[in-house]
Amino acid sequence: xxxxxxxxxxxxxxxxxxxxxxxxxxxxxxxxxxxxxxxxxxxxxxxxxxxxxxxxxxxxxxxxxxxxxxxxxxxxxxxxxxxxxxxxxxxxxxxxxxxxxxxxxxxxxxxxxxxxxxxxxxxxxxxxxxxxxxxxxxxxxxxxxxxxxxxxxxxxxxxxxxxxxxxxxxxxxxxxxxxxxxxxxxxxxxxxxxxxxxxxxxxxxxxxxxxxxxxxxxxxxxxxxxxxxxxxxxxxxxxxxxxxxxxxxxxxxxxxxxxxxxxxxxxxxxxxxxxxxxxxxxxxxxxxxxxxxxxxxxxxxxxxxxxxxxxxxxxxxxxxxxxxxxxxxxxxxxxxxxxxxxxxxxxxxxxxxxxxxxxxxxxxxxxxxxxxxxxxxxxxxxxxxxxxxxxxxxxxxxxxxxxxxxxxxxxxxxxxxxxxxxxxxxxxxxxxxxxxxxxxxxxxxxxxxxxxxxxxxxxxxxxxxxxxxxxxxxxxxxxxxxxx
Amino acid sequence: xxxxxxxxxxxxxxxxxxxxxxxxxxxxxxxxxxxxxxxxxxxxxxxxxxxxxxxxxxxxxxxxxxxxxxxxxxxxxxxxxxxxxxxxxxxxxxxxxxxxxxxxxxxxxxxxxxxxxxxxxxxxxxxxxxxxxxxxxxxxxxxxxxxxxxxxxxxxxxxxxxxxxxxxxxxxxxxxxxxxxxxxxxxxxxxxxxxxxxxxxxxxxxxxxxxxxxxxxxxxxxxxxxxxxxxxxxxxxxxxxxxxxxxxxxxxxxxxxxxxxxxxxxxxxxxxxxxxxxxxxxxxxxxxxxxxxxxxxxxxxxxxxxxxxxxxxxxxxxxxxxxxxxxxxxxxxxxxxxxxxxxxxxxxxxxxxxxxxxxxxxxxxxxxxxxxxxxxxxxxxxxxxxxxxxxxxxxxxxxxxxxxxxxxxxxxxxxxxxxxxxxxxxxxxxxxxxxxxxxxxxxxxxxxxxxxxxxxxxxxxxxxxxxxxxxxxxxxxxxxxxxx
Numbered sequence: 019x020x021x022x023x024x025x026x027x028x029x030x031x032x033x034x035x036x037x038x039x040x041x042x043x044x045x046x047x048x049x050x051x052x053x054x055x056x057x058x059x060x061x062x063x064x065x066x067x068x069x070x071x072x073x074x075x076x077x078x079x080x081x082x083x084x085x086x087x088x089x090x091x092x093x094x095x096x097x098x099x100x101x102x103x104x105x106x107x108x109x110x111x112x113x114x115x116x117x118x119x120x121x122x123x124x125x126x127x128x129x130x131x132x133x134x135x136x137x138x139x140x141x142x143x144x145x146x147x148x149x150x151x152x153x154x155x156x157x158x159x160x161x162x163x164x165x166x167x168x169x170x171x172x173x174x175x176x177x178x179x180x181x182x183x184x185x186x187x188x189x190x191x192x193x194x195x196x197x198x199x200x201x202x203x204x205x206x207x208x209x210x211x212x213x214x215x216x217x218x219x220x221x222x223x224x225x226x227x228x229x230x231x232x233x234x235x236x237x238x239x240x241x242x243x244x245x246x247x248x249x250x251x252x253x254x255x256x257x258x259x260x261x262x263x264x265x266x267x268x269x270x271x272x273x274x275x276x277x278x279x280x281x282x283x284x285x286x287x288x289x290x291x292x293x294x295x296x297x298x299x300x301x302x303x304x305x306x307x308x309x310x311x312x313x314x315x316x317x318x319x320x321x322x323x324x325x326x327x328x329x330x331x332x333x334x335x336x337x338x339x340x341x342x343x344x345x346x347x348x349x350x351x352x353x354x355x356x357x358x359x360x361x362x363x364x365x366x367x368x369x370x371x372x373x374x375x376x377x378x379x380x381x382x383x384x385x386x387x388x389x390x391x392x393x394x395x396x397x398x399x400x401x402x403x404x405x406x407x408x409x410x411x412x413x414x415x416x417x418x419x420x421x422x423x424x425x426x427x428x429x430x431x432x433x434x435x436x437x438x439x440x441x442x443x444x445x446x447x448x449x450x451x452x453x454x455x456x457x458x459x460x461x462x463x464x465x466x467x468x469x470x471x472x473x474x475x476x477x478x479x480x481x482x483x484x485x486x487x488x489x490x491x492x493x494x495x496x497x498x499x500x501x502x
Numbered sequence: 503x504x505x506x507x508x509x510x511x512x513x514x515x516x517x518x519x520x521x522x523x524x525x526x527x528x529x530x531x532x533x534x535x536x537x538x539x540x541x542x543x544x545x546x547x548x549x550x551x552x553x554x555x556x557x558x559x560x561x562x563x564x565x566x567x568x569x570x571x572x573x574x575x576x577x578x579x580x581x582x583x584x585x586x587x588x589x590x591x592x593x594x595x596x597x598x599x600x601x602x603x604x605x606x607x608x609x610x611x612x613x614x615x616x617x618x619x620x621x622x623x624x625x626x627x628x629x630x631x632x633x634x635x636x637x638x639x640x641x642x643x644x645x646x647x648x649x650x651x652x653x654x655x656x657x658x659x660x661x662x663x664x665x666x667x668x669x670x671x672x673x674x675x676x677x678x679x680x681x682x683x684x685x686x687x688x689x690x691x692x693x694x695x696x697x698x699x700x701x702x703x704x705x706x707x708x709x710x711x712x713x714x715x716x717x718x719x720x721x722x723x724x725x726x727x728x729x730x731x732x733x734x735x736x737x738x739x740x741x742x743x744x745x746x747x748x749x750x751x752x753x754x755x756x757x758x759x760x761x762x763x764x765x766x767x768x769x770x771x772x773x774x775x776x777x778x779x780x781x782x783x784x785x786x787x788x789x790x791x792x793x794x795x796x797x798x799x800x801x802x803x804x805x806x807x808x809x810x811x812x813x814x815x816x817x818x819x820x821x822x823x824x825x826x827x828x829x830x831x832x833x834x835x836x837x838x839x840x841x842x843x844x845x846x847x848x849x850x851x852x853x854x855x856x857x858x859x860x861x862x863x864x865x866x867x868x869x870x871x872x873x874x875x876x877x878x879x880x881x882x883x884x885x886x887x888x889x890x891x892x893x894x895x896x897x898x899x900x901x902x903x904x905x906x907x908x909x910x911x912x913x914x915x916x917x918x919x920x921x922x923x924x925x926x927x928x929x930x931x932x933x934x935x936x937x938x939x940x941x942x943x944x945x946x947x948x949x950x951x952x953x954x955x956x957x958x959x960x961x962x963x964x965x966x967x968x969x970x971x972x973x974x975x976x977x978x979x980x981x982x983x984x985x986x
Contacts, residue, residue, distance in 0.1 A: 085708070092846035095662070095854060102854035103659055149654040157862075158646050165642055170633040170970065173830035178579070178586075209693075212857035224569065243853065346657035348861030362576035369727065370579060370586035373696035377832030378641075379860050486654065 052090040059099045059110055067138065067449055070100065070108040072238060072464055103145070107238065107460060112138075139452035140493035142480050144284055144431045145347075150486040151399060152346045156391045157382065163389070164381035172381060176372035178365040180207025180353075183384040188353050191387050192339065196315050197325030199332035200355045206364050209374045210340045210352040211311060215240055215276075218309060218336060219247035220367040221360065227273030230309070233261045235285055235461045240276065253463045256282060258424075260289035263297040266306075274307040275300075280315045280324045284461050284479045286425015286433050288324045297327070301334040307357070308335040314343045314429040316396045319404045324428075333357040341383065343430060344396055351375060351383055403430060406482045410494065417498040430483035433458065440502045441476035453496040455480065536574040543583045543594055551622070551933055554584065554592040556722060556948055591722065591944060596622075623936035624977035626964050628768055628915045629831075634970040635883060636830045640875045641866065647873070648865035656865060660856035662849045664691025664837075667868040672837050675871050676823065680799050681809030683816035684839045690848050693858045694824045694836040695795060699724055699760075702793060702820060703731035704851040705844065711757030714793070717745045719769055719945045724760065737947045740766060742908075744773035747781040750790075758791040759784075764799045764808045768945050768963045770909015770917050772808045781811070785818040791841070792819040798827045798913040800880045803888045808912075817841040825867065827914060828880055835859060835867055887914060890966045894978065901982040914967035917942065924986045925960035937980040939964065 058064045070076070073087040091108050094100040102108045172181065179185060185202040192198035192205075208214040222230065229250035232241055241251050252269050255262045260282050266275060275297065279289040289297075301308050310327045318324065328337035332355070340352030356364060368374075386392050407426055414421050414434070426432040436444060441457040448455045458477035485493045542548045554560070557571040575592050578584040586592045656665065663669060669686040676682035676689075692698040706714065713734035716725055725735050736753050739746045744766050750759060759781065763773040773781075785792050794811045802808065812821035816839070824836030840848060852858075870876050891910055898905050898918070910916035920928060925941040932939045942961035969977045 088850060089846065092850040092854065095846070095849060102662075108854075146658045149657045152654070152657050154649050158642075158649055161645055162642050165638050170636070173633045173636050173832040174630045175831045209858045212853065212855070224573075239853065239855070346861075347659045348657040350856075350858060350860045362573065362579065365579060366572055366576040369696065369723065370576065370592075371696070371723070372834075374693045374834060374858050376834045376860050376863050377830075379863060 048086045048089050051086060052093050055090055055094055056099060059094070064110045066110050066112045067454065068110045075464060138449065138454040140485065140489055140496055141454040142485065142493055142497065143454055143456045144479050144481040146484050147343050147346065147430055148483050149346055151402065153391065153395050157386065160386040160389060160391060161378070161382040164385040165378060168381050172377055176377055178368045178371050179205065180372055180375060181377060181380040181384065184380040187384040187387040191392070192355060196312065197329040198337050198355055199329055204356045204358055204361055206354045206356060206361065207375050207380060208352045208354060209350045210342055211313065211338050212243065213374060214338050214352050214354045215243055217364050217367040219244050219249060221363040222274060223248055224363060225273065228271040229273065231266060231269055231272045231275040232463065233277055233282065234463045236283055236463065237461065241463065256285055258287060260287050260293055263293045263300065266297065266300040272306065274309055276309040276311065278311045278313065279327045280312055281428045283313060284431060284433065284458070286429060286431065294327055294330065298330050298334060302331065310335050310337050312337060312339050315339065316344050317400055317403055317430065318428045319407065320427045328355060336360065349379065351379060403483045406490065407432065410480065410482045413494050413498055418501040421501055431479055431481045434478040434480055436476040436478065437502055438474060438476055441478070444478065444500055444502055447500040448496065451496050451500055453493065453500065532570045532573050535570060536577050539574055539578055540583060543578070548594045550594050550596045551938070552594045559948060622933065622938040624969065624973055624980055625938040626969065626977055626981060627938055627940045628963050628965040630968050631827050631830065631914055632967050633830055635886065637875065637879050641870065644870040644873060644875055645862070645866040648869040649862060652865050656861055660861055662852045662855050663689065664856055664859060665861060665864040665868065668864040671868040671871040675876070676839060680796065681813040682821050682839055683813055688840045688842055688845055690838045690840060690845065691859055691864060692836045692838060693834045694826055695797065695822050696727065697858060698822050698836050698838045699727055701848050701851040703728050703733060705847040706758060707732055708847060709757065712755040713757065715750060715753055715756045715759040716947065717761055717766065718947045720767055720947065721945065725947065740769055742771060744771050744777055747777045747784065750781065750784040756790065758793055760793040760795065762795045762797065763811045764796055765912045767797060768915060768917065768942070770913060770915065778811055778814065782814050782818060786815065794819050794821050796821060796823050799823065800828050801884055801887055801914065802912045803891065804911045812839060820844065833863065835863060887967045890974065891916065894964065894966045897978050897982055902985040905985055915963055915965045918962040918964055920960040920962065921986055922958060922960050925962070928962065928984055928986055931984040932980065935980050935984055937977065937984065
């Protein structure tokens with residue numbers, strides 16, 4: 019989350035913050051806020067690509083409810099003036115959409131496709147794998163084999179846990195590749211981590227859990243999902259050994275903790291063994307649950323893979339994985355491996371049926387895994403991403419030797435530590451060079467450090483995996499150009 | 503919903519009801535109820551195929567919370583002892599699953615696929631189209647064209663409204679085929695009607711709507727979805743002219759009405775024109791919304807298609823459609839066409855991103871529609887279903903001339919009116935003949951008629967579309983055998 023309010027005296031002034039100037043007009047607060055934001059975008063006062071403050075911050079600044087802000091944002095997103103994407107918050111669209119209210123008859127006759135928007139030339143923001151390397155041919159071949167072999171009733175309404183072919187394939191794969199204790203009966207298919215966490219939040223609320231602890235660095239969309247479900251989200255500090263699970267016992271009313279033990283997102287460290295143990299001990303002592311987001315567990319470069327925490331105690335750890343990093347987010351398939359007693363509660367949270375995930379896609383992924391295509395793809399991408407990472411490290415050593423790189427033993431991104439106070443100006447300089455990039459501050463939980471005890475940490479989170487082969491050299495060059 | 507409590511004095515005794523015998527043991531109510539139900543299934547006291555009472559009824563009978571019952575049901579569903587499927591409620595599984603608690607190491611070594619269950623020989627329950635006729639070859643060809651042509655970023659995280667290719671294709675198709683006022687900007691893709699209604703329920707709650715009126719005959723899963731979201735669901739009576747929209751004005755706190763105007767589900771009548779007008783007038787007068795579930799609008803046989811109600815007032819009607827009847831439920835794609843001011847609220851309810859629907863499947867459906875494959879498939883199925891319907895009518899005229907058939911001008915099912923008091927015995931006789939079939943009572947909203955003013959209506963809801971070609975003659979024969 020971008021929250022520059024705490025350092026506005028020292029750092030560069032924020033586009034928003036306590037010095038926000040938005041004239042609220044119109045009948046209601048929401049209409050007024052929407053109008054003011056729309057005008058700010060239309061007139062260019064808020065430039066394309068500008069990240070807007072978190073809804074909570076802006077609501078506090080303006081003295082309005084958070085709903086008012088989220089609804090105003092939503093309206094402008096729908097109008098195409100703002101964008102809201104995973105990992106990059108709400109931003110001003112590169113090219114704001116056409117104003118609405120055009121004559122319906124005209125827009126009916128020529129269905130308005132959104133105009134292609136000019137984008138930054140290069141993008142290194144975290145979130146997606148290399149989409150150009152999606153194995154289209156192999157995926158289509160698996161789809162053909164799967165659909166040809168499927169019984170007719172596979173196309174009907176499905177088991178709430180997902181297709182048994184996929185649950186069986188995943189149970190085998192996860193046990194082998196990630197050390198997960200998995201049986202098909204405790205695997206539940208979902209539409210990605212977002213959906214899995216939503217189901218989990220519902221189940222936790224049904225258990226009357228009041229709070230889920232989260233890492234002080236992470237994605238705001240997941241914190242928001244939990245708070246929208248009525249759960250408090252007290253933060254746990256993150257340092258160079260991962261999340262401080264030893265602090266769990268000090269938090270009140272926490273029934274679960276959401277964490278990324280194999281590769282903290284986005285700082286990139288693996289959780290130190292004693293902290294893994296501390297988390298499991300905490301869960302056992304108080305009946306808590308560990309929600310393990312193993313978003314990129316397949317991609318490990320320098321050492322033995324860090325096995326899933328779930329293997330330590332399958333009745334206290336919920337394992338989440340997905341195809342979003344290993345294949346592509348657009349596949350929209352994820353999986354949970356659940357403690358046995360949670361299965362019925364998640365089935366209930368799903369509404370006792372599989373109303374979300376395509377049976378065809380589930381069968382295709384099952385076939386892709388069992389035929390060995392998934393392993394081959396992951397191995398191939400691991401080599402490519404490792405090469406990319408090595409190229410990044412080599413280029414930085416040559417052209418920006420003072421920049422310290424961390425969090426690069428695994429995954430799709432690295433963290434480039436910057437001199438204090440230079441993160442924001444670096445991100446802005448990159449934007450002027452046509453390079454879209456994320457500062458670490460974007461991922462900082464705004465309420466994690468109300469007292470300001472934690473040291474500020476200026477850094478960039480660089481996704482070296484995503485650029486296509488043709489864009490990579492240019493992106494790397496632009497990055498080196500703008501580093502302080 | 504099956505609720506025989508109101509007629510237990512006159513009719514046959516129910517397996518459940520006020521005379522329920524379940525000994526509650528164990529530490530908690532839920533554990534005790536789960537145990538008692540499990541024992542009843544294990545010992546055969548509850549026979550395979552038996553429909554369990556609605557959770558609300560059983561909770562009231564036992565004096566426990568509804569959650570206790572739903573959780574017990576969920577646990578037994580997860581164990582494979584009960585099944586919960588759309589349109590058929592919760593039932594005892596045909597072959598209860600293996601007891602859990604087997605040695606984990608053993609079940610790990612040989613992943614336990616659920617044993618194949620013996621099924622009734624024939625099934626005529628409503629819900630699914632003919633799955634054997636899913637156009638596999640054409641669908642795979644569309645998938646190949648779509649995935650070959652897709653830009654790389656189509657595989658990334660997507661617009662909350664869904665892929666623009668699909669929204670554009672749907673806007674064209676729905677305007678042409680269903681008279682829907684549709685622009686791509688007001689189309690939102692979802693994972694089927696269940697998901698769409700869930701999003702709508704969230705948006706209505708955010709608007710502080712207290713209640714959504716529903717038809718007195720319909721699917722309990724949708725009523726439950728609304729009540730689980732915190733909405734009351736007062737019922738509107740259904741008669742031979744459709745739902746009594748003229749009663750809407752008498753209900754308090756109703757902000758929306760969920761209805762099936764083209765083909766009432768499951769009674770099969772088209773809403774009489776004056777009642778269509780009454781619904782729109784009500785919506786306009788009080789700022790209400792009509793939620794139009796157009797689940798099978800493509801399949802119309804005897805007359806001009808009944809256009810979508812949405813065409814009468816696109817700012818007061820939310821149109822819902824899906825591929826579940828026109829293609830197959832396993833495709834898990836649906837669509838909403840929204841009043842303009844609702845788009846941002848549904849985008850917010852979705853979490854500002856498309857976290858549910860596969861991009862590949864959306865692109866495939868878009869290609870299937872724009873290439874004409876969807877139209878060809880619907881035309882072909884319309885002819886086949888019409889022939890089936892004619893065969894049903896002819897067979898009944900010959901072998902059960904006293905049975906009056908209604909609701910057959912459209913869709914996938916017909917209603918066979920039975921002599922009063924014979925529905926339950928007919929359903930049971932069918933089960934003994936290996937024919938699974940649904941009584942109309944299953945779809946009756948249990949609280950719709952607390953005073954018992956509405957006449958009991960004994961009938962069967964017969965899905966003539968679903969049986970494969972090889973099963974159809976046998977199913978039809980079995981049906982004629984068991985009719986009174």
